[in-house]
Amino acid sequence: MASKIIGKINISAYDLETDVKYLNSVTKQPEEYDEFGQGYWKNLSVYNASGDASDTQYRNTDKCFPTEHAKLCPGIQNLVQL
Structure with missing residues (x-):
């Protein structure tokens, strides 16, 4: 079966630039994993299990x-909770 677009989200309706x-600007901490790619991998958790x-x-x-x-990024929260 061929893929097709089933919906669109107008992200211009959210203030993502500020977020x-x-x-x-947040200082990223060292990643727990080093096997995901070449070079240095950095991650910032906005939502997670804990x-x-x-x-x-x-x-x-x-x-x-x-x-x-996430609590300091209301645009992203609104988009994710859509």
Whole structure:
């Protein structure tokens, strides 16, 4: 079966520029994993299983909590909770 677009989200309706500027200004901590690619990999948790922004562990879970970074990014929160 061929793929097709089933919907579109108008992201211009969200103030993402302010949120992205904030996220780019945050000092990233060292990644728990080094096997994901070449060079240096950095990650910033906006949502994760614990709600702790310093938790960089990838794991299967049915829980997703906003970190303190998400709480400072209302545009992204509105988009994710759409």
